[in-house]
Amino acid sequence: MRRQLMLKALLGLAFMGLLLLLVDQQWSSWISSMYLWSSSQKTPTEDPLDLSSRKFEAQAEIRHPLDLRYPYPYPFLINHPDKCEGPRGAPFLLMLVMTQPQNVWVRQVIRETWGNETLVPGVVIFCLFVLGLPQPLFAQELQVLLEREDRKHGDLLQVGLLDTYRNLTLKVLMGLEWMAQYCPTAQYVLKVDSDVFLNPRYLVQKVLQPNGPLRPDFITGHIYRNTAPMRRQGHKWYMPPELYSHDKYPDYCAGPGYVMSGSLALRILSVAQRVKALYLEDVFVGLCLKYLGVKPTPAPRNTFFTYQKKYDRCTFHRLVLVHHFQHQEILQIWPDFLIASTTC
Ligand SMILES: *[C@@H]1O[C@H](CO)[C@@H](O)[C@H](O)[C@H]1NC(C)=O
Numbered sequence: 247m248r249r250q251l252m253l254k255a256l257l258g259l260a261f262m263g264l265l266l267l268l269v270d271q272q273w274s275s276w277i278s279s280m281y282l283w284s285s286s287q288k289t290p291t292e293d294p295l296d297l298s299s300r301k302f303e304a305q306a307e308i309r310h311p312l313d314l315r316y317p318y319p320y321p322f323l324i325n326h327p328d329k330c331e332g333p334r335g336a337p338f339l340l341m342l343v344m345t346q347p348q349n350v351w352v353r354q355v356i357r358e359t360w361g362n363e364t365l366v367p368g369v370v371i372f373c374l375f376v377l378g379l380p381q382p383l384f385a386q387e388l389q390v391l392l393e394r395e396d397r398k399h400g401d402l403l404q405v406g407l408l409d410t411y412r413n414l415t416l417k418v419l420m421g422l423e424w425m426a427q428y429c430p431t432a433q434y435v436l437k438v439d440s441d442v443f444l445n446p447r448y449l450v451q452k453v454l455q456p457n458g459p460l461r462p463d464f465i466t467g468h469i470y471r472n473t474a475p476m477r478r479q480g481h482k483w484y485m486p487p488e489l490y491s492h493d494k495y496p497d498y499c500a501g502p503g504y505v506m507s508g509s510l511a512l513r514i515l516s517v518a519q520r521v522k523a524l525y526l527e528d529v530f531v532g533l534c535l536k537y538l539g540v541k542p543t544p545a546p547r548n549t550f551f552t553y554q555k556k557y558d559r560c561t562f563h564r565l566v567l568v569h570h571f572q573h574q575e576i577l578q579i580w581p582d583f584l585i586a587s588t589t590c
C-alpha cells in the first residue's frame with residue numbers, strides 16, 4: 247500500500263517536473279541550478295538544517311516512532327517576515343493553509359478560489375501556505391520549483407522539517423510560531439487543510455464578525471466531544487498508550503479547519519512548549535486548550551462539515567467549510583458559487 251503510494255507520488259513528481267521543463271524550456275538554467283545545488287551541498291557550513299549534527303543527536307537517543315521533537319528550532323527556509331508590516335497592516339484573518347510541497351496545482355487552485363485575499367471586501371485577509379521539506383529523492387528539483395513559485399506569489403512558508411502526515415502537528419505549530427514572531431496582532435487565525443471547500447465570506451461576516459466584540463478565548467470549528475483514542479495498531483490514527491494513556495480525548499475542533507482568536511493562538515503556542523506534542527494535531531490543540539481551561543465555542547449550526555457534502559449554491563452560501571473537496575471540484579463549482587451572493 248505504502249509502496250504503491252510512494253510509486254504514485256514519485257511518478258506524479260517525475261511527470262510534473264518533466265511537464266514544467268517542457269513548458270518552460272529552461273534547460274540551461276535548470277542544469278546550472280543543479281550544479282549550484284551539488285556544489286553547495288559539499289560545504290557543510292552551508293547546510294541550513296545542520297543535518298549532520300542532528301543525525302547524531304537522533305542516534306544518541308531511542309525515540310518512539312510517533313514521538314515529535316518539539317520544541318525545536320526548525321528554521322523557516324522560505325519566509326515572509328514583512329508580510330504583516332505591509333501597507334495593508336495586520337490582518338483581520340490569517341489563513342494558514344497546510345499543503346505538501348509537491349502540491350503546486352492545489353495551491354494555485356486555492357489562490358484562485360477560496361484563498362484569494364481580496365475575496366471579502368473591507369477586511370484584510372492573508373493566506374499563507376505552510377509546507378515542509380519534500381521527500382529526499384526529488385527534493386533538490388522540487389526546491390527550485392518552490393522557490394520559483396514563491397517568487398511569483400510570495401505566499402509560501404517552508405519549514406525545515408520533513409513534510410509527512412505524522413509531522414503535521416509540527417507544521418501547525420511552526421505556523422503559529424510564524425504568527426507569534428511576525429504577525430502577533432492578527433485578530434483571528436484559521437488553520438485549514440487544502441482538501442476543503444471554504445467560504446471565507448461567511449466565516450468572516452457571520453462567524454467572526456469584524457465589528458463584533460473581542461473574544462480572547464475564542465476557538466471554533468466542528469467540535470468532537472468525548473472521543474476515545476484509537477488503540478488498533480496500524481490504523482492511521484493509532485495512539486499508543488505510552489504517548490497518551492487516558493481513555494478519552496479532551497474536546498477538540500476537527501483538523502480540516504478551525505479558527506481562533508490571535509490571542510488564543512499565542513496562548514496555545516505558549517502552552518505547547520510544555521505539553522508533550524502528539525502527532526494528531528487537532529487532538530493536541532484540544533489538549534492545549536484543556537491546560538488553558540478554554541472550551542471550544544460551538545459554531546453556528548451546520549456550518550463546519552467534516553464529511554462530504556454535495557454542492558448546492560445556496561446551501562454552500564451559508565456554511566463555512568466542507569471537508570473532502572478535491573481541487574478539480576472546487577475549480578468547477580467556483581464560478582457558480584460566486585454568484586450566490588446575488589442570487590441566494
Ligand atoms: C482575486 O480576486 C480579484 C477580484 O476580487 C481578482 O481581480 C484577482 O485576479 C483574484 N486573484 C487570483 C489569484 O485569482
Ligand SMILES: *[C@@H]1O[C@H](CO)[C@@H](O)[C@H](O)[C@H]1NC(C)=O
Pocket residue numbers: 311312406407408409410412413
Ligand atoms: C519529522 O521531521 C523530522 C525533521 O525533518 C524528521 O527527522 C522525522 O523523520 C519526521 N517524522 C516523521 C514521522 O515523518
